[in-house]
Amino acid sequence: MIHSKPINNIDKICQQKGISLTQKRHNIFDVLLSSMIPLSAYDITDIYKNKFVTSMPTMSIYRILEFLTGSGLVHKLESTNKYIACSHLQCDHEHTNAQFLICNSCSEVEEVALTQELHHQIEVGAEQKGFKLEALQFELHGTCKTCLKKQSH
Amino acid sequence: MIHSKPINNIDKICQQKGISLTQKRHNIFDVLLSSMIPLSAYDITDIYKNKFVTSMPTMSIYRILEFLTGSGLVHKLESTNKYIACSHLQCDHEHTNAQFLICNSCSEVEEVALTQELHHQIEVGAEQKGFKLEALQFELHGTCKTCLKKQSH
DNA sequence: TACATAATGATATGATATATCATTCAAATA
DNA sequence: TATTTGAATGATATATCATATCATTATGTA
Ligand SMILES: [Zn+2]
Ligand SMILES: [Zn+2]
Ligand SMILES: [Zn+2]
Ligand SMILES: [Zn+2]
Secondary structure (H helix, E strand, O other): OOOOOOOHHHHHHHHOOOOOOHHHHHHHHHHHHOOOOEHHHHHHHHHHHHOOOOOOOOOHHHHHHHHHHHHEEEEEOOOOEEEEEOOOOOOOOOOOOOEEEEEEOOOEEEEEEEOOOHHHHHHHHHHHHOOEEEEEEEEEEEEOOOHHHHHHO | OOOOOOOOHHHHHHHHOOOOHHHHHHHHHHHOOOOOOEEEEEHHHHHHHHHHOOOOOOOHHHHHHHHHHHHHEEEOOOOEEEEOOOOOOOOOOOOOEEEEEEEOOOOOOEEEEEOOHHHHHHHHHHHHHOEEEOOOEEEEEEEOOOHHHHHHO
């Protein structure tokens, strides 16, 4: 099974953003894109070996993950220590904030943009405490639509 | 320096909540309460040894941390893999959700309750995706009041 | 006391992540 | 083309965070 949002124009996107995507970086991104669920660096090591026959050291994968997250192509889920391809690469809008709906049952993740409204409210709330926010990332755990249906049977 | 909110009546609180706080659990809680910043299980191991002269194996500390987080006395910050005493033990209100303002500069954390309003909005947003939320925990990174002041000098 | 249950200790190991130095690759320049 | 240089990747070691399992100790109850 493959990711719900195949990205064909990733190279064009990177060119536009000034991101230099080497073959290996491209491969790591492909591994993440092809996965239904977030992966750890060590998960990626295993999948990479199968998918590309040749193996890449996990430490290189960490480095590439760092590059990809820095470029905004990939997100790290802090609550699970796993990595996931960004779902909003096709969109024009900048998203300095993201919200992840993480299913505790099947591990699938839906990435949704935080509304401006909500972002603003949270920012103001923090400001009232004298706190200056950096990029927001919300990780919401629960049960997804599909798993809820299964449970109700 | 000690925690801004010393808790004297912790034993009474636990009694009321039906939490059995052994001496060692109490000690671990004290370590967290006395710290300005969140601590890892291994941090606690070191501090415990100094503070109580006798040493406790880190694995026991993990077990006690599990108990304390399960009881709601302590929170785990997922984004930093560290533990912090709950700041709202004195309050009556149930807080199934929490928001942490984490300073990237000095590591201090302020725990603030999410407003019902905001909680509701987020819940509704998730529901629209067919997603059923469990307990919310938001970890907001940025710069605290004190550090902002220092920076402006 | 005798028993049962909960709490803690000891040991091993798994999982995640960073630091550092060496090597390779690829673009720029002579 | 040959040379230089910086970026990317590989190799190795080690730090950090966490769980599993079995043994032992403490605590409450019949
Ligand atoms: Zn994204
Ligand atoms: Zn699911
Ligand atoms: Zn709390
Ligand atoms: Zn600060």
